[in-house]
Amino acid sequence: MTSGSGSEVPGAPGGAGGQQPGDGHGPEEASPESKKRRSLGKELLIIIGIALVLALLVKMFLLQAFSIPSDSMQNTLQQGDRVLVDKLTPWFGSKPGRGEVIVFHDPDKWLAGQPVPNPNPVQKALSWIGLMPSAEEEDLIKRVIGVGGDTVECNGPGPLLVNGKALKEPYVYPGDTPCSFDDLGGQFKVKVPKGYLWVMGDNRQNSRDSRYNQFDKNHGMVPVDNVVGRAIVIAWPLSHWTTLPVPDTFDQRLNTRSTALPVTPQGPAVAGAMAFAPWRRRRTPLIAT
Template sequence: MTAGSENEQAAPSRKGGVRESLLLAGCGAVAAVLLQSFVFPLFWIPSESMENTLHVGDGVVVNKLHGAVERGDVVVFTGWDGTDTIKRVIAIGGDTVKCCDAQRRITVNGVPLDEKDYLHPDDFPSKEEFEKAVPEGRLWVMGDRRSASQDSRDHEERGGEGTIAEDEVTGRAVAVFWPLSRAAVLSTPDTFARTFTGDE
């Protein structure tokens, strides 16, 4: 066999390798787009209502396959004005949430929340007093910067339900990916790991 014939045989193999690489790259790109669209969409923080946990312009990854919503979760949902909104779940269906006890703490089923891990350091649990029995299938949500957040409290005051339906939740925010200097996993605060009255 001559050198020329060896080169002729090698050329198709190299072309096949390039096509295979391009096909794999294309499949990977399609898979990434599908994951981003249907499983892990991205959400950009529009306001200061979730500071200091989330800042204006932060990019967060949202898990749409989050399972049941739990107290302490940061969730993206269809807001009262029809736009995507992000808040923290304070109470779930069957809970009674109240502000405030003698130490000015929010309570859930009579159990006080220690909110220092996520509440804005210059803020307070709530200026407004309230007490709400959360209906089954609904959620009481609040921002981490309470004085800058329009949340369940405001809509309760305006004569609305205040709570949101569980099926209005798009997903749970699981991580900050942008900016890189603030990249972090969003975990459930320790105060919500306790047993609340009425839990099974």
């Protein structure tokens, strides 16, 4: 005799308490398809998380992409070009050298009056990890002409002199003279203090650079600490793809003590640029007036 009040289910194996899946009296076991979907979802989240972390690490320590919005570095850089900036070598003690194209933070209101968009919180978060352009960073891109201890001079149309040695500058925009005829800063002779840089755009008659900021707190100089990194390659558009080496004119003995000009090793950075160039389509906009 069995006791109870309908606790048995006819046909259930094992007698009392047996239940069939899906009878509404107990939890259903997940189907293999459902388990597979949950597993794929978890894997996708992990992959996305790893990608975001890698993107952040690359932006912070290795490479960062910038967009060129102005003509101040023509013909070396065109509006719309995307450059990859090496942020790695400064970690090994390298300092910016003559002839390098560098990105640097605005030293003292060089970009005053430039409109700055007001991004929403989501845009700020995506910009922080490098997946969207940043609207708040105020950076410029120019060519280093003089480093600490150098004397840089412009007389008449040029050539530009560094420590009394004339530079041959094939990168200067066609039709421009190496020096500008104006009373605002085109004619000058300056001594670059230690820890600072004198920078100029390749489009000499259309670049607001060190020459035209000599009345700021740094007398037109860029503190080395403001340098983000060296632009090493034009990554986009592909038709403009090229590296940005130091021009040959800077290989001459320009130091006052007649020592050879050091050139920063860029092998690891260029290799990294090759790896990441197709991937970093989103860029940080760069003000390069």
